[in-house]
Amino acid sequence: MAGKVIEFRHVIKSFDETQVLKQIDFEIEAGKFYTLLGPSGCGKTTILRLIAGFLHPTSGEILFNGQTINEVPANQRQVNTVFQDYALFPHLNVEQNVAFGLEIKKVDKKIIKNKISDALKLVQLSGYGQRNIDELSGGQKQRVAIARAIVNEPKVLLLDEPLSALDHKLRKEMQGELRALQQRLGITFIFVTHDQEEALAMSDQIFVMNAGKILQSGTPVDIYDEPINHFVADFIGESNIIPGKMKDDYIVTFDGHDFECVDAGMKTNEAVEIVIRPEDLDIAPANTGKMNVTVDTQLFRGVDYQITAHDVNDNEWKINSIHKTTVGQMVGLNFDPEDIHVMRFGEDEATFDARLEQYE
Amino acid sequence: MKSKAAYLTPYFLWIALFVIAPMALILYQSFFSITGHFTFANYEEYLSSSVYLKMTFNSIWYALIITVLALAISYPTAYLINQLKNKQLWLLLIILPTWINLLLKTYAFIGLFSQNGSVNDFLRFVGLGSHQILFTDASFIFVATYIEIPFMILPIFNSLDELNPSLINASRDLGASNWQTFRRVIVPLTMPGVKAGFQAVFIPSLSLFMITRLIGGNRVITLGTAIEEHFLVTQNWGMGSTIGIILILAMFVVMFLTRDRKNRGGQIR
Numbered sequence: 001m002a003g004k005v006i007e008f009r010h011v012i013k014s015f016d017e018t019q020v021l022k023q024i025d026f027e028i029e030a031g032k033f034y035t036l037l038g039p040s041g042c043g044k045t046t047i048l049r050l051i052a053g054f055l056h057p058t059s060g061e062i063l064f065n066g067q068t069i070n071e072v073p074a075n076q077r078q079v080n081t082v083f084q085d086y087a088l089f090p091h092l093n094v095e096q097n098v099a100f101g102l103e104i105k106k107v108d109k110k111i112i113k114n115k116i117s118d119a120l121k122l123v124q125l126s127g128y129g130q131r132n133i134d135e136l137s138g139g140q141k142q143r144v145a146i147a148r149a150i151v152n153e154p155k156v157l158l159l160d161e162p163l164s165a166l167d168h169k170l171r172k173e174m175q176g177e178l179r180a181l182q183q184r185l186g187i188t189f190i191f192v193t194h195d196q197e198e199a200l201a202m203s204d205q206i207f208v209m210n211a212g213k214i215l216q217s218g219t220p221v222d223i224y225d226e227p228i229n230h231f232v233a234d235f236i237g238e239s240n241i242i243p244g245k246m247k248d249d250y251i252v253t254f255d256g257h258d259f260e261c262v263d264a265g266m267k268t269n270e271a272v273e274i275v276i277r278p279e280d281l282d283i284a285p286a287n288t289g290k291m292n293v294t295v296d297t298q299l300f301r302g303v304d305y306q307i308t309a310h311d312v313n314d315n316e317w318k319i320n321s322i323h324k325t326t327v328g329q330m331v332g333l334n335f336d337p338e339d340i341h342v343m344r345f346g347e348d349e350a351t352f353d354a355r356l357e358q359y360e
Numbered sequence: 361m362k363s364k365a366a367y368l369t370p371y372f373l374w375i376a377l378f379v380i381a382p383m384a385l386i387l388y389q390s391f392f393s394i395t396g397h398f399t400f401a402n403y404e405e406y407l408s409s410s411v412y413l414k415m416t417f418n419s420i421w422y423a424l425i426i427t428v429l430a431l432a433i434s435y436p437t438a439y440l441i442n443q444l445k446n447k448q449l450w451l452l453l454i455i456l457p458t459w460i461n462l463l464l465k466t467y468a469f470i471g472l473f474s475q476n477g478s479v480n481d482f483l484r485f486v487g488l489g490s491h492q493i494l495f496t497d498a499s500f501i502f503v504a505t506y507i508e509i510p511f512m513i514l515p516i517f518n519s520l521d522e523l524n525p526s527l528i529n530a531s532r533d534l535g536a537s538n539w540q541t542f543r544r545v546i547v548p549l550t551m552p553g554v555k556a557g558f559q560a561v562f563i564p565s566l567s568l569f570m571i572t573r574l575i576g577g578n579r580v581i582t583l584g585t586a587i588e589e590h591f592l593v594t595q596n597w598g599m600g601s602t603i604g605i606i607l608i609l610a611m612f613v614v615m616f617l618t619r620d621r622k623n624r625g626g627q628i629r
C-alpha cells in the first residue's frame with residue numbers, strides 16, 4: 001500500500017520573534033489529493049515553502065520517504081511547485097519554460113521534445129509551445145506552470161492557490177481538470193486554498209488551519225459533518241452555532257428544550273456548542289416542529305430559498321429550504337438527532353477523534 | 361487634443377533648441393575648412409589619416425576596457441548590495457561620489473597618485489620604493505573606471521531589484537543550482553540593466569578628455585582630446601566638428617547594438 005511520502009514532526013517556524021507555525025504534525029500519503037485550508041496569513045504558504053525547501057524549520061523534523069530532509073537544499077528535493085503567481089520565466093517561451101527542469105537534469109534533447117509535447121497535451125496547450133509568456137491568458141499561464149512542474153515527474157506537487165486569479169467559470173473548470181489530472185498521474189498533490197468550497201470539491205483529505213495550527217484533518221465529509229470547533233464549523237460552509245448544555249449522554253439542551261442527539265462521552269451539564277447545517281433544517285407548520293422560529297428574511301437562490309429566522313431566545317437561524325415561507329410568519333423547524341453536532345470547548349483533535357471512535 | 365499639444369510644446373522646444381540645433385550646427389561646421397570654405401576635405405582627411413584612425417581606435421579600445429572593467433566590478437557589487445538589508449542606503453553611498461564635481465575628483469587623484477602623494481608614501485613605507493603612477497595608461501584607466509562605476513551600478517541594481525524573487529525560487533524548485541540559476545535566469549533577466557549601463561558608460565568614455573590630460577598625461581589621445589584640441593588650440597572648428605559627427609555616429613551604433621530586442625521565442629538550445 002501507499003506509504004507516507006511526507007511527514008512533519010513537531011515543526012515550528014518562527015520569523016524573528018513571531019511564531020508563524022506552532023507545532024505542526026501531519027503525514028502525507030502517496031497518491032492522494034491534500035488541501036491546506038485556512039484564512040489568509042495562517043501559514044499555508046509557509047508549510048509549502050518548508051516542503052519545497054525555500055525555508056527551513058526553526059525546530060522539528062520534516063521527513064521525505066522516511067528520511068529527514070531538513071538540510072536538503074531545494075534543488076535536490078523531489079517536489080515541484082506551482083507558485084501563487086505562476087513564476088514563469090518571462091525571457092523564455094512556453095516550450096523553454098516547460099523544458100527548464102529537464103535541461104537542468106541534462107535529459108536527452110529528443111526525450112525533452114517528446115516530454116514537452118506530452119506535458120502540453122496534458123494541460124491542453126498543444127500548439128502553444130512557441131508562444132511568449134506575456135501572450136498567454138491567466139488560465140493558460142497557470143496550465144503552463146502545471147506543465148512545467150509535472151514534466152519533471154515529481155513525487156509531490158505543491159500548488160499554492162493556483163486558481164485564485166481566475167474568474168468563477170474558469171476556476172470551476174480548472175478544479176475539475178486538476179482533480180482529473182491528479183487521478184490520472186497518481187502524483188500526490190498538496191493544494192493550498194482559502195476557499196472552503198474548492199477544498200471540499202477537490203480533496204481526498206483536508207487540513208483546516210488557523211493561526212499557525214492545524215485544527216482538524218479529515219475527509220471533506222468528516223470535516224463538514226463533524227467540525228471540531230466553532231472556527232472549523234464557521235469556516236467550512238454555513239452553519240447555525242448555538243450554545244447548549246450536555247444534559248446526559250445522547251441528550252443535549254439548547255433553546256430551553258432537550259433534544260435527542262448522537263453524541264456522548266462528556267461530563268453531565270458540560271457547556272457545549274451545537275452545530276446544525278442550514279440544509280439539515282426542514283420547515284414545518286408552526287407548533288408542529290421541534291421548535292418555532294419567526295422568519296426575518298427570505299432570498300431565492302435558484303435551487304432553494306435562503307431563509308433567516310430567530311427563535312424566542314433571539315438566536316439567529318439560517319435555513320435552506322425548497323419550500324417558500326412568508327417573512328414575519330412563525331414556522332416550525334424539524335431536524336433529526338444526527339443533524340445535531342455537539343462541539344466541546346477546547347477539545348483537541350486527538351481527544352475528539354478518540355471520543356467519536358467510542359460511540360460510532 | 362489642444363491641451364496635449366500644449367503639454368508637448370516645451371518638450372519639442374527643448375529638443376529643437378538643445379538637441380537638434382546643436383547637432384545641425386556641428387554638421388554644418390564640419391563642412392567648412394579652417395579658412396571658411398565649403399569642403400568635404402575634413403572627412404577625407406579623417407578617413408585617410410592614420411593619426412585620426414589610430415585615435416578612433418584608441419578611443420574605442422580604451423572606452424571598451426573602461427566599460428568592461430566597470431561592468432566586471434559593478435555587476436557583483438550591485439548583486440551584493442541587492443542582498444543587503446538596507447540596500448537603498450548602500451546604493452546611496454555608491455551614488456554619492458557622482459555628486460562631487462568631476463574636476464575635483466580628478467585633482468584628488470592627482471594628489472593621491474603624484475610622486476609625493478599618499479600612494480607613493482605608502483609604497484615607500486612598505487619598502488617598495490616610489491613609482492611613476494600618474495601619467496600612465498593604468499592610472500588613466502583606473503580613474504576613468506572609478507568615475508564611471510556608479511553609472512554602471514545604478515541600472516544593474518535596478519534590474520536586479522525588479523527581478524521577481526519567486527522566479528529564483530522557481531528555478532531552484534526545478535533543480536537548478538545557484539550557479540545555473542544565475543546563468544539561466546538572473547543574467548538574462550538583468551540584461552536590460554547591463555545594456556543600459558553599457559550605454560551609460562561606453563558612450564561618455566569615448567569622448568573623455570579631461571582625465572586623459574590630467575591623469576593620463578596626454579599619452580592616450582582619444583577623439584575627445586582631439587576635439588578639445590581643435591576647438592581650443594588649433595581653432596580648426598571644421599575638423600573638430602567632423603570628429604564630433606563621428607562620435608555621434610558611434611553613439612548611434614552603440615545604441616543600435618545594445619537596443620532592447622524582444623526575445624521572440626526560438627528553439628531550445
Ligand SMILES: Nc1ncnc2c1ncn2[C@@H]1O[C@H](COP(=O)(O)OP(=O)(O)OP(=O)(O)O)[C@@H](O)[C@H]1O
Pocket residue numbers: 015020038039040041042043044045046047194
Ligand atoms: N519572510 C517572512 N518574514 C516574516 N514574516 C513572514 C514571512 N513570511 C511569512 N510571514 C508571516 O507568516 C504568516 C503566515 O504567512 P503565509 O504566507 O504562510 O500565510 P498564508 O496562509 O499563505 O496566507 P495567504 O492566504 O494570504 O497566502 C503571516 O503572518 C506572514 O506575515
Ligand SMILES: [Mg+2]
Pocket residue numbers: 044045046084160
Ligand atoms: Mg499564501
